[in-house]
Amino acid sequence: MKLLNHFKTFLEDHVNLNDTRLKLLTDSVEAVKKAVKYLDWEPKVVDFAVQGSWAHETIIKPQTGKAFDADLLVFVEAVEDWAPKDYVNTLATELGKLSAYDGKVRRFSHCATIEYAGVRKIDIAPCIVNRLYAGSYEVCNRGTDTFEQSEPKAYTDWVKDKNGIAGGNDLKKATRLLKYMRDIKGNFTCPSFLLTTLLGYRVEATDRYSNHFADLPTTFKTLVGRLDNWLQARPDVPSVMHPVLYGEDQADGWDQAKYSNFREKVNLYRGWVDDAYDEEDKEESIGKWRRVFGDGFAEGDTKRAAERISEAVATSDGMSLVAGNFYADLVAKVKALGQAAVPPSIRRLPHVERPKWRRASEQLTVCVGSELMTSKYGQRIRSIRSAEPLPARYSIKFSALNVHGTPFQTDDYNIKWRITNTDKVAAAADSLRGDFYDSEEGATRTEDLAYRGVHFVEAFVVRKRDQRLVGQSEPFYVVVE
Numbered sequence: 001m002k003l004l005n006h007f008k009t010f011l012e013d014h015v016n017l018n019d020t021r022l023k024l025l026t027d028s029v030e031a032v033k034k035a036v037k038y039l040d041w042e043p044k045v046v047d048f049a050v051q052g053s054w055a056h057e058t059i060i061k062p063q064t065g066k067a068f069d070a071d072l073l074v075f076v077e078a079v080e081d082w083a084p085k086d087y088v089n090t091l092a093t094e095l096g097k098l099s100a101y102d103g104k105v106r107r108f109s110h111c112a113t114i115e116y117a118g119v120r121k122i123d124i125a126p127c128i129v130n131r132l133y134a135g136s137y138e139v140c141n142r143g144t145d146t147f148e149q150s151e152p153k154a155y156t157d158w159v160k161d162k163n164g165i166a167g168g169n170d171l172k173k174a175t176r177l178l179k180y181m182r183d184i185k186g187n188f189t190c191p192s193f194l195l196t197t198l199l200g201y202r203v204e205a206t207d208r209y210s211n212h213f214a215d216l217p218t219t220f221k222t223l224v225g226r227l228d229n230w231l232q233a234r235p236d237v238p239s240v241m242h243p244v245l246y247g248e249d250q251a252d253g254w255d256q257a258k259y260s261n262f263r264e265k266v267n268l269y270r271g272w273v274d275d276a277y278d279e280e281d282k283e284e285s286i287g288k289w290r291r292v293f294g295d296g297f298a299e300g301d302t303k304r305a306a307e308r309i310s311e312a313v314a315t316s317d318g319m320s321l322v323a324g325n326f327y328a329d330l331v332a333k334v335k336a337l338g339q340a341a342v343p344p345s346i347r348r349l350p351h352v353e354r355p356k357w358r359r360a361s362e363q364l365t366v367c368v369g370s371e372l373m374t375s376k377y378g379q380r381i382r383s384i385r386s387a388e389p390l391p392a393r394y395s396i397k398f399s400a401l402n403v404h405g406t407p408f409q410t411d412d413y414n415i416k417w418r419i420t421n422t423d424k425v426a427a428a429a430d431s432l433r434g435d436f437y438d439s440e441e442g443a444t445r446t447e448d449l450a451y452r453g454v455h456f457v458e459a460f461v462v463r464k465r466d467q468r469l470v471g472q473s474e475p476f477y478v479v480v481e
Helices: 004-015 019-037 052-056 084-096 152-166 170-185 192-201 205-209 216-232 256-278 282-293 299-307 330-337 344-348 423-428
Strands: 045-051 068-077 105-107 112-116 120-129 137-141 146-149 367-373 380-383 395-401 413-420 433-438 444-448 453-463 468-472 476-480
Touching (some): 004 170, 004 216, 004 282, 019 045, 019 068, 019 084, 019 112, 019 120, 052 068, 052 152, 052 192, 084 112, 084 120, 084 137, 152 192, 152 205, 170 192, 170 216, 170 282, 192 216, 216 256, 282 299, 282 344, 330 453, 330 476, 344 453, 367 453, 395 453, 413 444, 423 453
Antiparallel strands (some): 112 120, 120 137, 137 146, 367 380, 367 395, 395 444, 413 433, 453 476
């Protein structure tokens, strides 16, 4: 399901750099431009231009504790007898002499960087114009002390052209979403400039007349699918040639290990994206998109769906069991009618984290055993059955059992537990959970009974040697009075 409004809200609330930060960045860049113009610096300043994600409009909100940044080119005329390193070193030295930037200037391979107390930073890179010939651009590598040809304006125009073909600025938005995924998941690397080029190449001139980029979710699905197809056809590190600078391979910093990991992750996430997009049930689709983008996606609707599970249960004619005064809540219905009263939709609630492991071709039978305990570390009272109403003062010890009724051997398998709470009391306590947890001892985990509601526990068996999901239990329903 496309969930257009959820995508829009997610971008605004979690992905896009907010207006306050953008204004800070804009103001800081304008101040830097003014400062550079009047530096006691020999090169003649011709012009300035932003580049990178800010220029391409693919800049995203940084993760907590990280700085957001901008790339600023300062175009200058060549100075006779100056080496490439002189431009960067002198720029950094002169900026550091200004009181506004005292102690804030750092030197890197191609730029002088101003760091603003870890909140934001600006990379200022000298770009030499017309040194080789009229219209040439070169950046300065102070590490190798060499000039490197560049086409910053032409590259930005290329990105804008590709975005225009896709339409609706959706290529830019989809690029932001992939950069956000990279940052929150933290399990693959791909520099932003390379990711931008890879995605730009996935847009063809003929797409101007197609519906492959009809809206943002469709654009995202199309791009991830095409990127995966391209990667899967190339098991070894490919060349990704700069689209406007002849002879430059933007992938030359990728080693085989990093590339293989990127290729594998894109393939995995492509399956998740297709699954979420094709899902027709709204709540299930929300849950699957949250597997792609994390808990920030549709977070408001997610909590509301979980806390209103009782109101959502209806009679055959559509009347709410609660609003119609049939039962006080879902707990009361299950107490009266047993496990059959648990609605199948409870398993599709969007706050329930979807499995992230690839499934093995053959699946094992997994059952959940349960024992009522006086407390988490207390004495065993008795065995209990799924959906048996229980008071809140006890605990339950769960065991993951194989087809023979014995616990799985943890030498070969990791046992993960998905613990899901529902309804108003757990929501009010900010304890809906729905996440995966490790076993505590062998193939067991103990949980306290704390919140009135119909909750459920599931065991997932993951094979250690290849991290494949080889078995998943049916839900064990925990009904707390």
